[in-house]
Amino acid sequence: MNVIWLLIVGAAAGFLATRMMRIEASVPATIAIGMGGALIGGLVLRALLSVMGLLAGLVGAVLGALLLIWLWQTYGPK
Template sequence: MPVLFLLIIGAAAGFLATRFMRVEMGTLQTVMIGVAGALIGGMAIRLLLVASGAVAGMIGAVLGAMVVIWVVQKLRS
């Protein structure tokens, strides 16, 4: 099922990409371009999400540590 989904998405992506770029290709080439684009784009998006997730995690960790420091300071005084 995932392969069929990839082919369908690839065909649609290839069709749209060839229309946006004003390039004429055969059906097989259009699907192959779309599948390759879907794979490359999917990896790029996952990399960006991981990177942004790591940054968000770091921000959350710093904020959490600041709260802990604030609580410790309040308990000491």
């Protein structure tokens, strides 16, 4: 379903992009441009979000480790 949604949005995006870039293209070419752009953009965005999600997990793990070290040094055995 996500791919179908990307293609539908891509058709509208192709129309808007061709108008913004002032490119004269046929209707099928406009739809193809938008669909290709939506697929590429969707895949790139998902890849970036997954990497950023992994990075956020690493940052959270480091912050948690720092908190644990602080608690150990403050309240642990002396």
